[in-house]
Amino acid sequence: MKKSIKRIGAVACMCMLFSTTAFADKKPIDFDYIAKGGSGYTATNPKSDNEGYAYVTVTSSNQIEGDKVEYVVTSEDKNTEVTDGATFYGTSKPDKQKLKYKSGYAKTGKKYRLKITTYNYSLEVHGRWNS
DSSP states (O other), rough: HHHHHHHHHHHHHHHHHHHHHTTTOOOOOOEEEEEEEEEEEEEEEEEESOEEEEEEEEEEEEOOOOOOOEEEEEESSSBBBBBOOOEOOSSSSEEEEEEBBOOOOOOOTTEEEEEEEOOOEEEEEEEEEEE
């Protein structure tokens, strides 16, 4: 009887250890970017876990074929690019990209910004991202 209670306790403990990362709270923020070329930044977003990726989802855009928009996560002060970049090309459907953090970044609680760069005129991009 004592052995089965110990086993059940050990299994429950293991489940709790591994389930906390599975339910980590991602904190997506919405962005609306309207530009005439150049770069812009979203508000800061605190990282909710140590996962090595950030995610950008473009929900709508007036991009046409051949247009491109580049996304990269930067430090809160906008001085350091902390992920590899991703490029979205003109599309009429929602698109999702994964941005990989560079070594030494992706720290829980640290605030980051999404930098959006375009080379096109009168671009509108709407979406959400999480650090």
